Amino acid sequence: MNVVVCVKQIPDPAAPQRLDPETKTLVREGKLILDDSDAYGVEMGLQLAEQAGGGEVTLVSMAPGGETSGLRTALAMGAAKAILVSDDALKGSDALATAKVLAKAIERAQPDLVIAATESTDGYTGTMPVQLAELLGLPSVTFAKKVSVGDGAVQVQRQTEAGYDEVQCPLPAVVTVTAGVVEPRYPSFKGIMAAKNKPVDQLTVAELGIDASQVGLAGAGQEVTEVEDAEARSGGQIVVDEGEGFQQVVQFLEQLKLV
Ligand SMILES: Cc1cc2nc3c(=O)[nH]c(=O)nc-3n(C[C@H](O)[C@H](O)[C@H](O)COP(=O)(O)OP(=O)(O)OC[C@H]3O[C@@H](n4cnc5c(N)ncnc54)[C@H](O)[C@@H]3O)c2cc1C
Numbered sequence: 001m002n003v004v005v006c007v008k009q010i011p012d013p014a015a016p017q018r019l020d021p022e023t024k025t026l027v028r029e030g031k032l033i034l035d036d037s038d039a040y041g042v043e044m045g046l047q048l049a050e051q052a053g054g055g056e057v058t059l060v061s062m063a064p065g066g067e068t069s070g071l072r073t074a075l076a077m078g079a080a081k082a083i084l085v086s087d088d089a090l091k092g093s094d095a096l097a098t099a100k101v102l103a104k105a106i107e108r109a110q111p112d113l114v115i116a117a118t119e120s121t122d123g124y125t126g127t128m129p130v131q132l133a134e135l136l137g138l139p140s141v142t143f144a145k146k147v148s149v150g151d152g153a154v155q156v157q158r159q160t161e162a163g164y165d166e167v168q169c170p171l172p173a174v175v176t177v178t179a180g181v182v183e184p185r186y187p188s189f190k191g192i193m194a195a196k197n198k199p200v201d202q203l204t205v206a207e208l209g210i211d212a213s214q215v216g217l218a219g220a221g222q223e224v225t226e227v228e229d230a231e232a233r234s235g236g237q238i239v240v241d242e243g244e245g246f247q248q249v250v251q252f253l254e255q256l257k258l259v
Helices: 036-051 069-077 095-109 128-136 189-195 245-255
Strands: 002-006 056-062 081-085 113-117 140-150 153-159 164-170 173-177 200-203
Touching: 002 036, 002 095, 002 128, 036 056, 036 069, 036 113, 036 140, 036 173, 056 069, 056 095, 069 081, 069 189, 081 095, 095 128, 113 128, 128 140, 128 173, 140 164, 153 173
Parallel strands: 002 056, 002 113, 056 081, 081 200, 113 173, 140 173
Antiparallel strands: 140 153, 153 164
């Protein structure tokens, strides 16, 4: 069972984020970390390969400056190897361009299953995986809260507002997983040491046979024209409970027509 897991490497959300004043796109320099959303995908891939009694997990990532820190974290969890696409021409790529690049990289791995998170933590368009499935000519099942594989098919409990749907489709396929689908394992010291020597195949846009005018700012279908700071949150109403506090809370909820 060969599983490919998409891994986005993002600027640490705990650090202050910067926008490029010219392109108004997120500055993605220096050390990037494994997107938390993708730790669930990596763990899911490892468990499915183990349950299938063999096979391996290959990571695929598109990131600037040959950055591998986030990939090494996922390799330390137990993934076997990685493909990194890194090229200055990719700067400012939109979700469609990202899908085109990852599709070309994934074709090389010939996977039985492709896993991604429902949405990333920085761009969170939530559109890349389904565009990827379309470009690969594969079926996609999204918002998986439970995944199993058997008899050449994938079975998914697909999260809905009312609960979940039972969905099945033949392999190969693309599945997006929700946070909490599994509990990601912590890399062991042995895993961290082993990850240093695991192969990362680094590729450029040209090596994937992609025309540079199709990706990056040059190929983007949209342009960020203006960025405004989000409105600062107001302090909110403070209720001092001297026995009647609940009444103020009920009144507040009534005003919002919540009760
Ligand atoms: C604030 C902000 C707003 C943006 N708005 C838009 C927009 O409106 N339209 C648009 O087309 N682009 C937009 N982008 C760019 C977009 O984020 C990138 O193109 C990105 O690489 C793919 O989109 P996403 O992160 O939204 O993917 P999503 O669809 O949210 O990601 C879902 C999953 O796909 C996988 N994945 C996504 N990117 C990569 C990657 N580079 N390498 C490996 N796996 C990956 C991961 O598993 C991820 O969890 C925006 C970026 C930022 C930072």
